Amino acid sequence: MGIDANKRSLISNLKITGSSTAAGGLYDRMKIVGEGIIEGDTKCRLLKCIGTLEMEGNLQASEAGIVGTFALTGNVRSDRMKNSGTVSISGDAEIGSLTGSGTIEVKGHMQGTKIALKGHIAAGGDCEVDVFNLKGMFDVGGLLNAGEIDIRLFQDSTAKEIGGEKIRIRKASLLHPFSLFFRPSPHAKVTVSVIEGDDIYVEHTRAKVVRGNQVVIGPGCEVDLVEYKVHLEKKKGAIVKESRKL
Template identity: 35%
Template sequence: MENKVEDLKIYGSGSSSGGKYNKIRIMGEGKINGDIECKDFKINGEGTVDGNLNAANNVSIMGEGMLDGNIDCTDFKVNGEGGVDGNLKAEGKVTIRGEADVKGNLKVQKVKVQGELEVNGELVADEAKITGNIRTGGDCNAEIFTVEGGLTIDGLLNADIVKINLYWPCKVHEIGGSEITVKKSGKLSFLGLKLIVMPGEQNELTADIIEGDSVYLENTTAKIVRGTDVTIGSGCKIEQVEYKNSFKQDEKSEIIDTKKI
């Protein structure tokens, strides 16, 4: 006869060892020492896991959660603050309302952020929707990548569709995609608040190379912009534009060299 897998519940303040469980609940302040395998994992308060976490279904943090290993789950959700010292892999959706820090790589079908997300490694997703700020230490790969706020990507941003609405400074080494749109914006409605945009030239995108089929840019400083159809809107400083089909330039932008290829 197969042994029944028990639930693990920590109420108030307490600790437990790792192992295999059904559902894990930390309500208050709790710590788990060792690797965990479970169906569902939830922190409501403050929780720490010193080990890897494998959840068949959901991982939910409401408050503050620090996970000192790799996470493998279906859905991962943070309402507050969450930290992952290893890699985070989610077959479904990662939802962040607040702050999240992933020391390794993040691989997920869809990621939605209302707040701030930092990934020290690379980000791989079918769809990434960021309202706030995102930073990655490696490449960022997605089918659809949209940002309303700011971004810092040390590697390559590669997506079929890239849409960036500038509210804070944005910096990326290289952008590649089919449809690339970068626009300056006025006010950002974020978590019910209206945030005032930083003045002047601070709200701009800085990149070395931007390459796509259809490219539209505002408030962008770049060394090379290359595409089939390229439109350079207002507030841009581009060293070289290379285009195959069509090219348009706003009179308020500066371009050193333009070449049809």
């Protein structure tokens, strides 16, 4: 979705330093240092925000970097986004690669290729990516689905369902918080209705059903029903009310 290099010389840049309002449109590079308001749908190659940015409309950006606070009323499409702050999206988000440390909240659905984040992810609908790598907490109103899921749990987290090929949910080390704002709780749990995958290992998880080929129910878990095809292992401190081989 990038802008053709031959056309970049014909497209203007936008720079806000201090506090200002600008119109949306087509830009090559956008840089906000301070407080900015962008009114209207916007497409750009590079968006960089250091401070506070509010956008009214939809955003398409090949690359976006946020240090501070970014709020948008529409949908977002971006090949790469690095978030070191707080991002709030009122619509849907399609982000190829999401990295960084911070919080991202999407009121609609979220999809992409890879999430590698330290912090908090919230999606009102589904969250579907190829790789979901999170150190922190999550709240997904629908399905959290990825080929590979690796979660280090810091705080209580929820999803309606979790699905994937390889699923790992483990408590984060209490000795290694990654910031003053995101510190692991010894009582953190995941609450989910159904977990389904091929290779599953979960800790400190409350689930109605866990279904897979290879299943390990780790310490701190409480599961109503485990359905497995090949192997089931229950660790010390885990509660499985019923198990069934398929």
